[in-house]
Amino acid sequence: MAMEWVEGFYSTTGKWWADAESDVSDRDRDRAASLSRWLGPERGRVLELGSGYGNTAAAIAQAGHEVIGVEISDRIDAASRHAAPDSPRFVQADFYGVELPGRFDAVCYFNGFGIGTDADQRRLLRRIASEWLTGNGVALIDVFNPFVWASWDGDEELLRARPEAGYRHELRQLNRFDPVNGRAVDTWWRTDEPQRGFTQDLRCYTPADLRLLLEGTGLRLSAVVVGDEELDLAKPHVSHQPLLTDRHEYLAVLRPDGS
Structure with a gap:
């Protein structure tokens, strides 16, 4: 399936769920806390891809960061209630055409990576590495778990x-x-x-698949977090039940090559 479905799907379902899901929730605050864990205690400049209703961006801004959210669908209409002159700010655009000023200490993509082909994912990852992320920055990406x-x-x-x-x-x-x-x-x-x-x-990737996908993009897999558990990537994980049966996505922590 080509990517033509994206705007229609998220705009339509966005209208179904906006009243229930556009407020800042514990999930949004947990994402902001996770960002602070990987970014560090200092105020950072953050790009959120696929910002939806803007509630996660709002939680990240409430944690003290400067945030720009990019969203292609009409869900961005609900995000206007969270917008502020300083942060968060929102742009309606697709990831491949949007032009953004400056670089970011963190790039986040929650619950959406995998739209399009492997080539599309690599193109997005290259943009993150070459255009948006600072040399010592971090990218936090939710990845759909095929198992x-x-x-x-x-x-x-x-x-x-x-x-x-x-x-x-x-x-x-x-x-x-x-x-x-x-x-x-x-x-x-x-x-x-x-x-x-x-x-x-949606394209799903095991952590091993993701490592292969990242080759040549300028990013490397620094950590994998499943629920609240950070996995030791140097060890085997035979019969790891959360990945095999429980968690439909995991958090991939990406760093620039050489950082």
């Missing part, structure tokens, strides 16, 4: 409306997995409009 997505192949779920919590539509979700190409195919539709499905098609 768990594969275990969900064929699973279909009904999510009932909960208007009191901001979820105004009854939805269905169908997960499928392509084991040859390592892709999760995740389709959503409103039960009152079953003929209008919206699908995201």
Whole structure:
């Protein structure tokens, strides 16, 4: 599936969930705390790719950092409530065409890496390394875990409306997995409009796959965090249950080559 689906999928589902999910939450504050862990205690200049409703960018700004968020979809309309003259600021654009001033101490991409082909991921990683990240900066990227997505192949779920919590539509979700190409195919539709499905098609990477992907991009894999656990990349992890069965994504900590 080409990347033409991206703006439509995230704009449509963004409208479904905006009332429920656009406030700053504990997840956003946890992301900001993780950033501070890897970036250090000093105020930094941060780029968030795929900033969605802007709530994670807001949490990072509340932690004292200067933040620019880039989002392609209409979810950015909800981000205006979090925007400030100094930080955070938001730009509606795609990652491959956007031009941003200066460099950043950190680049974050939460819950979205894997859109497009391997070549697309490498092109984005090269932009992070060559155009955006400082020489001693850090990139934090959530990576979809193929083992768990594969275990969900064929699973279909009904999510009932909960208007009191901001979820105004009854939805269905169908997960499928392509084991040859390592892709999760995740389709959503409103039960009152079953003929209008919206699908995201996401490349998944094991940590070993990610290391290969990073070759020649100017970035290296510095750490892998699964839940709250940082893995020792020099050791084997036979039967590591969180990666095999529990966590559908992990955090990859990337550093510039030579840093």
